Amino acid sequence: MTKIHEIEQKCSVCGHTSPQPMLASTNTMGYPDLDLRPAEMKRSTMNTWILECPHCSYAAHNLGDMLESPKDLLKSESYTTCDGYDFKGRLSPRFYRRHLIAKESNNIEECFYNLLYCAWTCDDNEDENAAEIRKQAIPYIEEIIPHGNANNLIAIKADLLRRTGQYEQLIEEYSNIYTDDAAINRVLKFQIQKAQEQDNACYTVEDVVESRRF
Numbered sequence: 065m066t067k068i069h070e071i072e073q074k075c076s077v078c079g080h081t082s083p084q085p086m087l088a089s090t091n092t093m094g095y096p097d098l099d100l101r102p103a104e105m106k107r108s109t110m111n112t113w114i115l116e117c118p119h120c121s122y123a124a125h126n127l128g129d130m131l132e133s134p135k136d137l138l139k140s141e142s143y144t145t146c147d148g149y150d151f152k153g154r155l156s157p158r159f160y161r162r163h164l165i166a167k168e169s170n171n172i173e174e175c176f177y178n179l180l181y182c183a184w185t186c187d188d189n190e191d192e193n194a195a196e197i198r199k200q201a202i203p204y205i206e207e208i209i210p211h212g213n214a215n216n217l218i219a220i221k222a223d224l225l226r227r228t229g230q231y232e233q234l235i236e237e238y239s240n241i242y243t244d245d246a247a248i249n250r251v252l253k254f255q256i257q258k259a260q261e262q263d264n265a266c267y268t269v270e271d272v273v274e275s276r277r278f
């Protein structure tokens with residue numbers, strides 16, 4: 065089960081202290097979504113993944129960690145307004161802002177994952193910005209595919225394309241992709257099928273397992 069403690073954290077940017085949730089333990093039971101979003105209970109621990117200082121809006125995994133970019137970034141219009149995105153969920157701005165910090169320090173992988181997490185929080189709040197955020201994430205995942213766990217990333221990118229309605233591109237790009245992982249190949253076939261049906265809904269790996277056609 066999930067255990068979250070509250071601890072006081074001192075912000076490395078403004079020096080103020082605030083109570084913050086800290087994840088002590090969690091678990092997952094069940095299949096992840098096709099973009100590898102974990103099942104419960106880990107699914108509901110996102111409030112501990114990136115914290116936000118209530119005094120200066122610094123967003124970080126640990127507020128004691130040094131800000132890698134010039135402090136002015138936190139006061140910029142881009143940061144304060146999340147580039148104009150009017151997010152519905154309270155967690156979405158944190159991940160978006162963390163991506164802006166990562167962008168400033170050219171950390172492509174961190175940019176990608178924080179945009180993906182931002183999209184997940186949009187999904188949770190039926191926030192239409194989800195598609196736009198996923199679109200922003202695609203160029204970053206394309207940059208990290210050659211360097212990361214390629215099979216998982218290739219599968220996530222297919223889901224990003226489908227969830228943003230880029231069906232033709234998905235079908236064209238993935239029709240001849242075969243990884244060395246049979247399970248991932250089944251997921252990719254499922255994605256192509258759903259793209260042909262112009263279906264942009266959220267599916268889990270369980271849906272693929274149950275769908276014996278793949």
Ligand SMILES: [Zn+2]
Pocket residue numbers: 075076077078079080117118119120121122
């Ligand atoms: Zn602060």
